[in-house]
Amino acid sequence: MNSPSPGLVEPDAPAESAAPRALPNGLAAFLVFYSSGAVLVLETAALRLVGPYVGVTLQVTSSVIGIALAAIAYGAWAGGWLADKRNPRTMLAPALVLSGIATAITLPAVRYAGEVLRGGATGAILLLVAVAVFAPAMLLSAVSPLVIKLQLADLRRTGQVVGRLSGIGTLGAVTATLVTGFVLVAALPSTVILFGLAASLGVTGIALGVYLHRQDRAVLPGPARVKAALAVLGLAGAGLTMVAPNPCDVETAYHCARVEADPDRPDGRTLLLNSAQHSYVDLADPTHLKYAYTRWIGAVADVAAPTGQRLDALHLGGGGFTMPRYLTATRPGTDNLVFEIDGGLVELGERRLGVRQGPELRAEVGDARLLVAGEPTDSRDLVVGDAFGHLVVPWHLATREMAADIRRVTRPTGVYVQNVIDYPPLRFIRSEVATVAAEFEHLALIAPAEALAGERGSNFLIVASDTPLPLVALRARLDADAEPVSLLSGDTLADFVGDALVLTDDYAPVDQLLANA
Structure with missing residues (x-):
């Protein structure tokens, strides 16, 4: 039996570092x-x-x-x-x-x-x-x-x-x-x-x-x-x-909301949503319409029926409730039904913007697309589309299917107005006019001349009905405003729209159309 030579010791194998212990x-x-x-x-x-x-x-x-x-x-x-x-x-x-x-x-x-x-x-x-x-x-x-x-x-x-x-x-x-x-x-x-x-x-x-x-x-x-x-x-x-x-003054489920007092008008209040101006109201005078597009809507309402006659009005989007308060003041007895997705804005309106719910003004919280589907056919004289996600009309409220449902709810002699914001090259407003025109027989478009020429961004107001629109009376009413504005209809409007895309539930690239070219 051989033994190791004296003085020679076999080295130990290197010890492996212990692996970290697993967690329970x-x-x-x-x-x-x-x-x-x-x-x-x-x-x-x-x-x-x-x-x-x-x-x-x-x-x-x-x-x-x-x-x-x-x-x-x-x-x-x-x-x-x-x-x-x-x-x-x-x-x-x-x-x-x-x-x-x-x-x-x-x-x-x-x-x-x-x-x-x-x-x-x-x-x-x-x-x-x-x-x-x-x-x-x-x-x-x-x-x-x-x-x-x-x-x-x-x-x-x-x-x-x-x-x-x-x-x-x-x-x-x-x-x-x-x-x-x-x-x-x-x-x-x-x-x-x-x-x-x-x-x-x-x-x-x-x-x-x-x-x-x-x-x-x-x-x-x-x-x-x-x-x-x-x-x-x-x-x-x-x-x-x-x-x-x-x-923010208030964070609602959908918005960062703030109400600012108007330094030039003691009772004036501006509602800002996500830091963008959204609505303006005068607490003491609901007929005061500061923003041009609200005056255009007011002009359409003023000529849609005899002065002072009550209307059954549906508002898609509440915001500061400017137009429901205007219709209540100018046409007593009007039934204003407001669909507002953000219940926090309804509460803010009641606290800070003079909103008072009652027989002439009711707010229903929910998505306008779903709520319109539940409305009776031929039940409204005036439908106001003024719903925005920041500065963009939510895509599902801008499609032909939505326009068809609004037409169903609007009486044959009724009027639909839709507020749209767009910027040059005006791809979205052209598509939205084409979309509404696919359902309603008579259309007009209100906007500043320089906006229609593609020189700047602006609000645009689409006016639609299944009966001929009172364009002469509307033109006279718009001319009385301090800010000049154009009214397109007929062939002039058709030339403006051109071959614009009709938006559908299957394809409505609203954000892409709004992006600057």
Whole structure:
């Protein structure tokens, strides 16, 4: 039997570093569910944050979705890379705490940046959305790959572990989307949602850090430093929010709303929705119509029936309730039924804009498309379409199918007027006139001459009926206004419309038509 030579000792095999311990399955599932859900809370709330500055259009919605997905992609990539470089247990708690800090400073960051980036330019939209979403969403998206790496102790179960946790993350995102959209946004201001989420992330991160620290003291050195950082930065975020400019008096389920007094008219009030002027009312004189397009609607109403005769009027969109109050004042006994999707605006109108519901004015909260479908046939003398999402007519209210339903509700001698905003090259207003003309026999269009020439953006008022319109009386009424305006009809209107697209439920690219060429 041979023995080793004296003085020669066989070296020990190098000891493999111990693999990080896996988390309990329940804790791992919670972290993935919670972090994925938090990203979708941020994404949903971001639309509320940026809306007052860049509007709520298809481009803004697409930007929020796209940048959130980019943040998720980069966060997952970075989290996976870090998980291979360092012990994931050391990074889970800091990732949650840092995401809480980033969430806390999102609100003041957006409010300051929004004042600089205000407007609808594409670059401004993308940059402001990135300020609102990217950093916290990226940090949160790093949590799932960190957790998954910890749970992959047995390579034979890799597919099962990854599939289960990925599914749990998706369920968290779905749950958060539904809860935020159906409950949180309707019940709480954006400030409360974001600071509540930030606090929740911070507390969860600290609790996780303490738990891991007790399990393995080498994992989280000094959790007190994390607490101190969260406290300092959280307080800084809260302080910035207190002094940051706030564009809202009230946050409704759909709008950032503010009412401003008119310095030149003691009883004048301007309603701003998402920082854009939306309505003007005079609390003491409901016949005072400040905006030109409201005077055009008033002119149509004035010549639609003998002076003072009551009307059965339907209003699609309430806003400041300017026209219902005007009709009540000029035609006593008029039945004004208002379809307004935002119940918060109805409440604001009652508190601040002189709205009084009763026999002559009733507001029904809901989507105008659905509510019109439930109205009796031939039940209205006047239908006023004045519903907007920011400065855009909601696409489902701009289609031929919607025009057909409005025609059904309008009496044969009744009139439909629709307020539209468009800008050069005027693609949307041409398409909308063509769409309404596909259902109503007689049309006219009211707008400033320079707007019709494509020199600037403006309100346009479509006037439609199944009986000949009182164009001579309407022209005389418009000429009495201080601001000159054009009235197109017949061949002149047909030349203006040309071969414009008729919008349908199947194809109504409203936002694209409104985009500048």
